Amino acid sequence: MAGEREGHCGPYGLTTDSSDSRLLAACETIGATLDGVYAARFGVRPSGPPAEGIVLFRELSTYRAYVSRDGRLAAGYAGFASDFDGLVVLHAGSGRKSAITTLAHELTHLVHRRALGTNLPPWLSEGLADAIGDGATEEGIGPLVGLSGVESQAERLRGALSRGWTRPLAELAGLPRSGFDRGVRSFDYEQSALLVRHLLLDPSLAPRFKAYLADLAKGERYDPERLRAALEISWSGLEAGFESWLHSAKR
Numbered sequence: 297m298a299g300e301r302e303g304h305c306g307p308y309g310l311t312t313d314s315s316d317s318r319l320l321a322a323c324e325t326i327g328a329t330l331d332g333v334y335a336a337r338f339g340v341r342p343s344g345p346p347a348e349g350i351v352l353f354r355e356l357s358t359y360r361a362y363v364s365r366d367g368r369l370a371a372g373y374a375g376f377a378s379d380f381d382g383l384v385v386l387h388a389g390s391g392r393k394s395a396i397t398t399l400a401h402e403l404t405h406l407v408h409r410r411a412l413g414t415n416l417p418p419w420l421s422e423g424l425a426d427a428i429g430d431g432a433t434e435e436g437i438g439p440l441v442g443l444s445g446v447e448s449q450a451e452r453l454r455g456a457l458s459r460g461w462t463r464p465l466a467e468l469a470g471l472p473r474s475g476f477d478r479g480v481r482s483f484d485y486e487q488s489a490l491l492v493r494h495l496l497l498d499p500s501l502a503p504r505f506k507a508y509l510a511d512l513a514k515g516e517r518y519d520p521e522r523l524r525a526a527l528e529i530s531w532s533g534l535e536a537g538f539e540s541w542l543h544s545a546k547r
Contacts, residue, residue, distance in 0.1 A: 306330070308384075308403070309349035313358070319392050322434045323350065326400050330428070333437045334407050337427060337496065339506035340513045342410035348382035350399070356389030374398040377405035379414065392434070400437060401429025412512050418476035419468050420518070422485060423492030430489065440496060442545045446489060450542060453486040457539060462487055465538065466531040469520035494541050501527055501537075 303310040303320070306327025314320065327350075335341040353359040359375075362385065375386025375398040384402040388395040404425040408416055416424075430445045431438035443450045456462050462483050463471075468491075477484040495505040508526040512518060524531060 305350055305399075307346050310352065311349065312352040312354070314352055314354040314388055316354075316388065316392060318434055319352075319388060319395055322392075322396050322432075322436075323352070323399060325434075325436045326396070326403065326432060329436055330400070330403055330407060333428065334404065334411060337440070338411070338424065338509050340411045340509050342407050344410055346406065346410070348384065348403075348406045350403075351383055351385045352395070352399075353385075353387040354389070356387050359385070359387035359389065375402050377402040379406070379409060382406065396434065397429045397432050399429075400432035401425045404428040412509065413515070415518060416512075417469065417518055417520075418471060418473045419484065419488040420492070422476075423488040423490075426485075426489035427492050427496060440493060442497070443490075443493075446493065449486045449489055450545075453483055453490055454542060456483045456486070457542070464531070465491065465535050466520065466524075469523065490542060491538060494538050495527075497545075498537070498541065501529070504528060 299313045300311055301313070303312070304327070305320075305323035306325075306329070308327045310320075310323065312320070331342050331346075351362070353362065374390065374394060375384065377384045384399065384406060386395060386398050386402060402425070405421065408414075408421060408424065426446075427440060428437055431440060438445075453462070461481060465487070468484060468487055471484070495501050504527050508523055511526070516522070524534070527534065529537070
């Protein structure tokens with residue numbers, strides 16, 4: 297990229313053409329604190345130091361040109377994380393706030409590999425990444441507080457639930473990557489983000505959920521029925537509790 301410079305965001309190498317000092321400072325803070333926040337929030341400590349890097353484009357157009365040259369047709373609009381070459385690639389063309397949340401979300405996908413392995417189901421991988429990214433600001437990664445920071449997602453999901461447009465949670469929990477977020481109308485991302493938030497904030501479910509994540513970290517293969525049993529709740533009970541929380545959680 298023209299005008300690129302090399303640097304670091306905590307332990308992550310950085311290549312960028314951005315001169316936004318506030319964005320770069322936020323990148324440093326997030327990179328330096330992510331492993332600790334991950335361990336505290338999910339009860340699983342990533343093993344070993346990160347070996348990945350970040351490519352941050354100032355403009356959407358240069359990001360798109362990179363994606364096109366690289367042939368990554370499935371790359372996200374705002375950014376993506378690649379297990380293949382250990383990179384998070386993103387742009388700041390939609391503003392500093394969007395770039396910061398995207399950075400934290402995509403870096404979390406890479407941390408999964410050191411903490412939980414490479415076989416997470418899509419709902420869990422995306423939901424955990426949102427549980428970090430949705431609270432990221434210039435000051436760092438903020439705490440999970442009710443629906444703070446995800447109000448618009450919650451509103452969309454409430455509307456979808458009222459119209460019967462969402463999947464049963466048992467189905468969502470069993471989806472492979474090839475079936476996740478497919479079709480003209482999908483609320484898989486909203487369900488995943490908010491379900492993980494519910495599991496982390498519910499006083500009864502949180503310790504059971506974290507214990508199951510610890511089992512995954514030890515090498516247990518993900519199984520939706522094993523998760524349900526670990527949560528000590530039926531799918532219908534989880535569905536009812538989730539919807540009740542979604543409608544009553546502090547906004």
